[in-house]
Amino acid sequence: MSVKAFELVPAVERDLLMGDKARINIECIECCGKHLYMGTNDCFIHHFLLDEVTSSKGKLTYSAQKLLHKYLGLKKPVAELRAASALERLIVLCDGIVFLVDMVTLETVPSAAGGGAKIRGVTAFCVNENPVNGDPFCVEMGVISSKKRTVQIYMVYEDRVQLVKEVTTPEQPCAVSVDGYFLCLALATQYMILNYNTGASQDLFPYNSEDRRPIVKRIGREEFLLAAPGGLGMFANAEGVSQRAPVNWSESVIGAAVSFPYVVALDESFITIHSMLDQQLKQTLSFRDGHILQDFEGKVILASTKAVYVLVPLPLERQIQDLLASHRVEEALILTEGAQQNIPKDKFQILHKRILQQAGFIQFGQLQFLEAKEHFRKGQLDVRELISLYPLLLPASSSFTRCHPPLHEFADLNHLAQGDQEKVLRFKKFLISYLGEVRSTEVANGCREDVDTALLKLYAEQDHDSLLDLLASDNACLLADSVPWLEKYHKYFALGLLYHYNSQDSAALQLWIRVVDADLQDSTRSGLYEYIVDFLCSCSNPDLVWKYADWALAKDPTIGVHIFTKRPVSKDVTELNPEDAITYLGKHSQALLLFLEHLVLERKIKKEKFHTHLAVLYLERVLSLLSEAPADEERLTRARERLQALLRESNLYRAQFLLGKMENCEQLLLERATLHGKLEENDKALHILVHKLKDFSSAEAFCVWASSCRDSAYQQQLFHLLLEVYLDRNLPGKSQAAAGGGELEMAAVDLLNRHGEVFDAVRVLRMLPEGWSLQLLRPFLGRAVRASMHAGRTAQIAVGLAQSENLQLLHDRLKDRKKPIFVSEKKGCHLCHNTFSEPDVVCLPGGAPVHTHCVAQRVRDSPTKRQLTNSSNHT
Amino acid sequence: MPEVSKMKKPDVKLVLLGDMNVGKTSLLHRYTERKFKDTVSTVGGAFFLKQWGPYNISIWDTAGREQFHGLGSMYCRGAAAVILTYDVSNWQSLAELEERFLSLTDTANQDCIYALVGNKADLTDPRAQLSQDSDEASKDRMDCGEERTETQVLSACPTPPASPASLSGITLGKQVTPEDAMALYGRILRYKGLEEKSSLPAEKMCFETSAKTGYNVDNLFEALFDLVLPSILRNKNENQQSPTVDLEECRGAKRGRPGCC
Numbered sequence A: 001m002s003v004k005a006f007e008l009v010p011a012v013e014r015d016l017l018m019g020d021k022a023r024i025n026i027e028c029i030e031c032c033g034k035h036l037y038m039g040t041n042d043c044f045i046h047h048f049l050l051d052e053v054t055s056s057k058g059k060l061t062y063s064a065q066k067l068l069h070k071y072l073g074l075k076k077p078v079a080e081l082r083a084a085s086a087l088e089r090l091i092v093l094c095d096g097i098v099f100l101v102d103m104v105t106l107e108t109v110p111s112a113a114g115g116g117a118k119i120r121g122v123t124a125f126c127v128n129e130n131p132v133n134g135d136p137f138c139v140e141m142g143v144i145s146s147k148k149r150t151v152q153i154y155m156v157y158e159d160r161v162q163l164v165k166e167v168t169t170p171e172q173p174c175a176v177s178v179d180g181y182f183l184c185l186a187l188a189t190q191y192m193i194l195n196y197n198t199g200a201s202q203d204l205f206p207y208n209s210e211d212r213r214p215i216v217k218r219i220g221r222e223e224f225l226l227a228a229p230g231g232l233g234m235f236a237n238a239e240g241v242s243q244r245a246p247v248n249w250s251e252s253v254i255g256a257a258v259s260f261p262y263v264v265a266l267d268e269s270f271i272t273i274h275s276m277l278d279q280q281l282k283q284t285l286s287f288r289d290g291h292i293l294q295d296f297e298g299k300v301i302l303a304s305t306k307a308v309y310v311l312v313p314l315p316l317e318r319q320i321q322d323l324l325a326s327h328r329v330e331e332a333l334i335l336t337e338g339a340q341q342n343i344p345k346d347k348f349q350i351l352h353k354r355i356l357q358q359a360g361f362i363q364f365g366q367l368q369f370l371e372a373k374e375h376f377r378k379g380q381l382d383v384r385e386l387i388s389l390y391p392l393l394l395p396a397s398s399s400f401t402r403c404h405p406p407l408h409e410f411a412d413l414n415h416l417a418q419g420d421q422e423k424v425l426r427f428k429k430f431l432i433s434y435l436g437e438v439r440s441t442e443v444a445n446g447c448r449e450d451v452d453t454a455l456l457k458l459y460a461e462q463d464h465d466s467l468l469d470l471l472a473s474d475n476a477c478l479l480a481d482s483v484p485w486l487e488k489y490h491k492y493f494a495l496g497l498l499y500h501y502n503s504q505d506s507a508a509l510q511l512w513i514r515v516v517d518a519d520l521q522d523s524t525r526s527g528l529y530e531y532i533v534d535f536l537c538s539c540s541n542p543d544l545v546w547k548y549a550d551w552a553l554a555k556d557p558t559i560g561v562h563i564f565t566k567r568p569v570s571k572d573v574t575e576l577n578p579e580d581a582i583t584y585l586g587k588h589s590q591a592l593l594l595f596l597e598h599l600v601l602e603r604k605i606k607k608e609k610f611h612t613h614l615a616v617l618y619l620e621r622v623l624s625l626l627s628e629a630p631a632d633e634e635r636l637t638r639a640r641e642r643l644q645a646l647l648r649e650s651n652l653y654r655a656q657f658l659l660g661k662m663e664n665c666e667q668l669l670l671e672r673a674t675l676h677g678k679l680e681e682n683d684k685a686l687h688i689l690v691h692k693l694k695d696f697s698s699a700e701a702f703c704v705w706a707s708s709c710r711d712s713a714y715q716q717q718l719f720h721l722l723l724e725v726y727l728d729r730n731l732p733g734k735s736q737a738a739a740g741g742g743e744l745e746m747a748a749v750d751l752l753n754r755h756g757e758v759f760d761a762v763r764v765l766r767m768l769p770e771g772w773s774l775q776l777l778r779p780f781l782g783r784a785v786r787a788s789m790h791a792g793r794t795a796q797i798a799v800g801l802a803q804s805e806n807l808q809l810l811h812d813r814l815k816d817r818k819k820p821i822f823v824s825e826k827k828g829c830h831l832c833h834n835t836f837s838e839p840d841v842v843c844l845p846g847g848a849p850v851h852t853h854c855v856a857q858r859v860r861d862s863p864t865k866r867q868l869t870n871s872s873n874h875t
Numbered sequence B: 001m002p003e004v005s006k007m008k009k010p011d012v013k014l015v016l017l018g019d020m021n022v023g024k025t026s027l028l029h030r031y032t033e034r035k036f037k038d039t040v041s042t043v044g045g046a047f048f049l050k051q052w053g054p055y056n057i058s059i060w061d062t063a064g065r066e067q068f069h070g071l072g073s074m075y076c077r078g079a080a081a082v083i084l085t086y087d088v089s090n091w092q093s094l095a096e097l098e099e100r101f102l103s104l105t106d107t108a109n110q111d112c113i114y115a116l117v118g119n120k121a122d123l124t125d126p127r128a129q130l131s132q133d134s135d136e137a138s139k140d141r142m143d144c145g146e147e148r149t150e151t152q153v154l155s156a157c158p159t160p161p162a163s164p165a166s167l168s169g170i171t172l173g174k175q176v177t178p179e180d181a182m183a184l185y186g187r188i189l190r191y192k193g194l195e196e197k198s199s200l201p202a203e204k205m206c207f208e209t210s211a212k213t214g215y216n217v218d219n220l221f222e223a224l225f226d227l228v229l230p231s232i233l234r235n236k237n238e239n240q241q242s243p244t245v246d247l248e249e250c251r252g253a254k255r256g257r258p259g260c261c
């Protein structure tokens, strides 16, 4: 399990350095741009020029050219070399002495007049790469001297070194690194951070430097990498806190460096490479006789005792692709995201998106849909990449081509599922849910047609409930592509909806009608017929309505007529002309009747034509029922009730015309009476009711009905007429049948007793036959007397009240006569609040002056029309 | 050398301490990945960043092995909460907390809070044996008080109940009762020189969990997150005037940049 993050490339081979002199070892190296310096155990410094060569295949090699070597004259190994390129000096540690050497000539720099260029008794030193002192022409250096428990801070100039600070340490230090004011020290038994400016210190952790060589490596601003017990690489910052988890090295690490995002470490036989992002070991390279590992300006250089190598990082993208190729999605993403700061922002975003998408496809292929979806979302995947994996889902017209290089290795779904139908189904279910989620987000921008069409196809194929929701709401499904697909899966109802959405209502209707007529099979929608009726009902195109209503009416006139009766009243639906509809409905008598009922009874349209038409239709039905033998009494009664109700309640039909139609129909006497009543032929009506029908209660009801909107005089007249009819002695046949005469008289008595209040009692008394007993008329008479008494008394009270009011007004008038009433242009009228412009005023009771016209107005408006007096001409 | 990019700085730090094998890594796994998986003894330490509302909480999992003991102080530096973990089936693991681990917490924040967590409760407490998903866990949170008292009643028996594991032949160390843990909590407060009255009560800070079944795990972490919230807010405040930034400013002033010290 490894990543290929680095490649080991030889830089300076053994021959070039020492030829055949076997005892020469490399002790230290320094690299500064193309210049590579090497210190050896025989006290030489070698200077090479290192050139990077990239082969045509992209392979990197180094070619080294020896420029110079120089013996330092101390017979001891060169322990450390550090370049101060701004000063053109190399800082050299050899034989416990630090001194300066010219970078070009390798000549030792003699001491300047003012001060020494040498420090003695040094065991180790380090250069501050992040000095607080910003002077570019000096270098700050931390120095450990062999005897005292101190660290000294020196400034190195071109020709001299200057001690600027000395801090004591609790134990003898053996390794040092510095950043800003912070010294990071390996002491004999522990690591510590020491601020040389303030003297403040912070213990890090214990470490026995006798057992293992400590490592103190600055890896960034105020952050250090330390070798810890148990072979750990620990991170610590200047505050003494670890902000990254440690990496797990071997116990014998010699050197370490960071080449972000990796920690590279060297032990006796291996180079190990850990990721700082997840602490995992990513790569191991075998390396014998490893001796030095250091990084110079981002370049990691290694040396065995005899040769030098460069550890060249592979391009990040290649590493990531390697990880993806072995399906290590998490690691690939961690690596990508970890590189964020090292890559320009826009470039990073492109890379990151692509990796997320690739990661998503890997997880998709492994049926880890939740993770895949998340990565697709974060990577802003063009959904068509996904759709295109499913054969035939993208519309033929889609301009989409898969991105290159490809985001995945799958040809299509079949390739991916390898014939496993259960898998295929799971892939499809995923796409359904994914498309369903993204179709209304910006992910679908610019490809809504492709998304919706693909979704439609999946829904249809999978018999998914949401197919109808998709089509009934805003969608971008392509008609041309969807039609054959929906037909294939017998989704005719849905197809109709799609036609409708594309403003092809006629096609929709034709299709649905074929389904209702069982030409086509689609059970999606039960009650499709009713649906079509509803559809026509709210259809805004009258031509379509005329075209398809026939079919609907033929199928079921009572429901079909809803097309006409249930049309919503709104701007979007054009009003159908009722007369046209009536003409149209001519051949559908039942529907026509329902429609007229709708117009007359529900919408209460006041048009003679409709009312007469409806009445005629009712009448025709009654007549046809009457002509049946045997008559269906129940239906007949219902039909007559309807007819009667209409005749009674409507005032718009042509009564004479209807009367003509039933003139000689002796079975429809009641209806005829009603019509006579409408024509105000009350006597004829009552005659029919009393003499032909002998239906006294109907006669009474007729009086009540016929006078219902009239004044009481009319009513009285009508009731008197009825009374007369009852008492008419001259009628032929009446004297013959005494019993019948008695019947009429009884009816008259009942009428009087029941409706006494409407009669003029005096007139009635004159009309009544002499011989009638008082007892018989007792209720009538009693009520009549009481009513007359009541009326008399009420009148008396009214008189009394009027008199008293009159008196009151007289009193007011007298009072006001005594004093003047002031009227001026500044005074307002109490009624209209305007000022007075002329002296004619009227005083209200109480004396307030008002305009004469205001009073007139008020009197006109007041219900009691009281007269006001007190007119006055005073000013 | 290029600057190594700085990590997104967490707002607050929690540290898991305790002897090896008590289940620190397993607890963190259970909480972050919601499962119990095989672990290897932790090397050095590891940490996990938890997004808690708008805050980043880093939870450090330390190594219990003696070899890495020295690193403990550093991990605890600046911690807002320390989770002292023991194994309820192993008396020694509780004793180790006091003997070895308590002193490591000297570097933690002044107002650091301490939780005592007895893990592997599934080995001793039948209720912790039911595997819990998050729903049950939240229910459990509500029942928490009631359970606590029950546990006390249970452990009020003069002799500890025979452990189910020892019946099945596995020998375990002497078990730890909640009282033992609460007594240790009292001693921790004393060690820290804290008043019992003004500190968080033992009942609230002693937990029994099972990383194996998930018992009480969410409860533990979320209770602690809530408790360190004030610490987070203070950190955020201080960050606006943190000592490191001050230093930079001073340095800037010396370089002649417009500074403000």
Ligand SMILES: Nc1nc2c(ncn2[C@@H]2O[C@H](COP(=O)(O)OP(=O)(O)OP(=O)(O)O)[C@@H](O)[C@H]2O)c(=O)[nH]1
Residues within 6 Å of the ligand: B018, B019, B020, B021, B022, B023, B024, B025, B026, B027, B037, B038, B039, B040, B041, B042, B043, B062, B063, B064, B065, B119, B120, B121, B122, B123, B209, B210, B211, B212, B213
């Ligand atoms: N029965 C049971 N076993 C557990 C539980 N938690 C952890 N274990 C087991 O205990 C052993 C140690 O778990 P770890 O999580 O690795 O312990 P640790 O505290 O991280 O150990 P170090 O990393 O060495 O300090 C493993 O075998 C786990 O399976 C628990 O709640 N119940």
Ligand SMILES: [Mg+2]
Residues within 6 Å of the ligand: B024, B025, B026, B039, B040, B041, B042, B061, B062, B063, B064
């Ligand atoms: Mg662990």
